[in-house]
Amino acid sequence: xxxxxxxxxxxxxxxxxxxxxxxxxxxxxxxxxxxxxxxxxxxxxxxxxxxxxxxxxxxxxxxxxxxxxxxxxxxxxxxxxxxxxxxxxxxxxxxxxxxxxxxxxxxxxxxxxxxxxxxxxxxxxxxxxxxxxxxxxxxxxxxxxxxxxxxxxxxxxxxxxxxxxxxxxxxxxxxxxxxxxxxxxxxxxxxxxxxxxxxxxxxxxxxxxxxxxxxxxxxxxxxxxxxxxxxxxxxxxxxxxxxxxxxxxxxxxxxxxxxxxxxxxxxxxxxxxxxxxxxxxxxxxxxxxxxxxx
Amino acid sequence: xxxxxxxxxxxxxxxxxxxxxxxxxxxxxxxxxxxxxxxxxxxxxxxxxxxxxxxxxxxxxxxxxxxxxxxxxxxxxxxxxxxxxxxxxxxxxxxxxxxxxxxxxxxxxxxxxxxxxxxxxxxxxxxxxxxxxxxxxxxxxxxxxxxxxxxxxxxxxxxxxxxxxxxxxxxxxxxxxxxxxxxxxxxxxxxxxxxxxxxxxxxxxxxxxxxxxxxxxxxxxxxxxxxxxxxxxxxxxxxxxxxxxxxxxxxxxxxxxxxxxxxxxxxxxxxxxxxxxxxxxxxxxxxxxxxxxx
Numbered sequence: 001x002x003x004x005x006x007x008x009x010x011x012x013x014x015x016x017x018x019x020x021x022x023x024x025x026x027x028x029x030x031x032x033x034x035x036x037x038x039x040x041x042x043x044x045x046x047x048x049x050x051x052x053x054x055x056x057x058x059x060x061x062x063x064x065x066x067x068x069x070x071x072x073x074x075x076x077x078x079x080x081x082x083x084x085x086x087x088x089x090x091x092x093x094x095x096x097x098x099x100x101x102x103x104x105x106x107x108x109x110x111x112x113x114x115x116x117x118x119x120x121x122x123x124x125x126x127x128x129x130x131x132x133x134x135x136x137x138x139x140x141x142x143x144x145x146x147x148x149x150x151x152x153x154x155x156x157x158x159x160x161x162x163x164x165x166x167x168x169x170x171x172x173x174x175x176x177x178x179x180x181x182x183x184x185x186x187x188x189x190x191x192x193x194x195x196x197x198x199x200x201x202x203x204x205x206x207x208x209x210x211x212x213x214x215x216x217x218x219x220x221x222x223x224x225x226x227x228x229x230x231x232x233x234x235x236x237x238x239x240x241x242x243x244x245x246x247x248x249x250x251x252x253x254x255x256x257x258x259x260x261x262x263x264x265x266x267x268x269x270x271x272x273x274x275x276x277x278x279x280x281x282x283x284x285x286x287x288x289x290x291x292x293x294x
Numbered sequence: 295x296x297x298x299x300x301x302x303x304x305x306x307x308x309x310x311x312x313x314x315x316x317x318x319x320x321x322x323x324x325x326x327x328x329x330x331x332x333x334x335x336x337x338x339x340x341x342x343x344x345x346x347x348x349x350x351x352x353x354x355x356x357x358x359x360x361x362x363x364x365x366x367x368x369x370x371x372x373x374x375x376x377x378x379x380x381x382x383x384x385x386x387x388x389x390x391x392x393x394x395x396x397x398x399x400x401x402x403x404x405x406x407x408x409x410x411x412x413x414x415x416x417x418x419x420x421x422x423x424x425x426x427x428x429x430x431x432x433x434x435x436x437x438x439x440x441x442x443x444x445x446x447x448x449x450x451x452x453x454x455x456x457x458x459x460x461x462x463x464x465x466x467x468x469x470x471x472x473x474x475x476x477x478x479x480x481x482x483x484x485x486x487x488x489x490x491x492x493x494x495x496x497x498x499x500x501x502x503x504x505x506x507x508x509x510x511x512x513x514x515x516x517x518x519x520x521x522x523x524x525x526x527x528x529x530x531x532x533x534x535x536x537x538x539x540x541x542x543x544x545x546x547x548x549x550x551x552x553x554x555x556x557x558x559x560x561x562x563x564x565x566x567x568x569x570x571x572x573x574x575x576x577x578x579x580x581x582x583x584x585x586x587x588x
Contacts, residue, residue: 211573218484250548258545262535273489276490279493
């Protein structure tokens with residue numbers, strides 16, 4: 001049981017955690033923290049949080065669990081604001097989609113990674129934002145990745161794991177570096193391709209006409225290009241090394257494919273497309289729809 | 295009114311045209327042609343066609359409208375099979391998603407592009423195949439592009455246009471080269487990215503794990519990688535010049551993006567992502583779902 005949960009950033013991700021823990025009877029008191037008064041008052045009105053503060057130091061006072069659901073670019077500032085204000089048994093975790101930068105930010109602020117910081121990432125989300133988009137079932141049967149370090153306290157890890165399991169999520173652990181590689185491949189790279197494709201077409205002459213002839217497959221393919229640009233800027237900066245490496249490798253693959261196509265090598269093309277279709281049909285069709293990766 | 299329609303290839307595309315014209319009362323008699331007896335018998339049973347033949351020369355006899363819905367790789371053989379068997383008033387059109395190769399194939403077989411050949415491309419489809427997947431409403435409010443040449447007979451063009459309008463489609467015309475560029479951008483390139491991404495991930499070590507952490511956004515993004523590999527091999531070979539050029543340009547863009555990310559240039563990233571989001575929200579959200587481009 002969590003005595004007092006502080007949710008820093010009460011939007012879709014933070015709000016859904018609060019709702020899920022409340023529904024599971026796994027939390028006594030929830031305080032929200034953020035900049036926008038209107039969103040926080042709405043959160044109280046909806047019963048997602050009990051009270052709120054605009055001050056992080058104030059919000060974490062007496063909290064035994066702190067969940068950071070702020071953009072990656074705001075993590076460092078949030079750590080700095082809670083430094084020296086934490087309860088002795090306070091466990092900190094977060095929902096950022098890159099873990100290396102969060103660990104680095106914590107190290108810079110605290111002069112070392114706190115033993116009671118458990119970096120985490122729920123692989124869940126929708127395209128909507130704000131507390132009104134949050135719902136208690138968001139994490140049910142979704143995967144949550146935790147990336148404990150050598151210095152992470154085993155009990156803190158167990159508490160964060162239990163928190164996510166109370167929300168119905170499936171928790172696994174992996175190293176920070178491995179998480180960032182896996183997410184670069186399955187989420188960050190696809191977002192770059194979608195943003196890049198739409199941008200390429202938007203910059204072409206007669207782009208109005210081009211988009212007019214795009215059909216439904218294009219709509220699905222580019223849906224993730226409608227994601228929040230600020231969030232994605234932060235993710236790219238945070239996961240720069242893994243992502244730029246993967247983008248470069250993908251560009252090489254596309255150049256290779258361009259050569260195969262220019263050479264009219266149908267046999268080679270059939271091999272690539274068949275392998276891709278088999279992998280896609282095998283691995284991806286079992287996934288549930290309407291849950292864009294974060 | 296079409297007196298006798300010959301549909302060469304009675305699958306989703308050909309079958310839906312037959313159903314739509316029948317529903318509109320715009321055709322008297324429909325003969326289907328294909329290799330698979332079972333599919334053709336099903337088509338008769340469903341009332342999509344009146345009769346069938348496995349022989350193209352036989353099927354086009356007396357037909358005043360011939361619709362070729364065969365893979366691009368089979369167009370040349372189909373033209374050769376109907377050569378010398380065509381009625382005097384026969385108009386030929388097709389549904390291939392690359393027009394340059396169709397025109398080339400016709401020129402090679404007939405020693406020149408027949409005046410009564412009107413190359414066409416309905417921008418519609420679903421992921422399903424076969425006559426049982428066909429339905430009369432497939433082309434309603436969809437775009438059909440016709441690419442007449444200088445030598446195309448005006449009356450033949452008017453008849454093909456009227457045929458598609460009877461199906462509820464919105465018909466426009468453009469040059470063969472322009473069509474192939476537009477489709478390379480909006481359909482062929484996205485398919486290459488989806489096939490390429492899934493193939494890249496499938497070839498990574500621990501690809502099982504990678505796919506396991508892919509969320510719903512990945513599912514949407516890669517849906518088109520489940521398309522028919524043979525059809526896409528044919529399209530790539532047919533539209534090789536336009537597509538390989540566009541792939542090369544996209545690879546350059548991805549390399550540029552990799553450099554921006556590696557340099558941590560957040561301002562530049564925000565500019566690209568915002569421009570892409572604005573274009574996507576503006577142009578693409580109005581499209582109807584579940585209609586992958588062909």
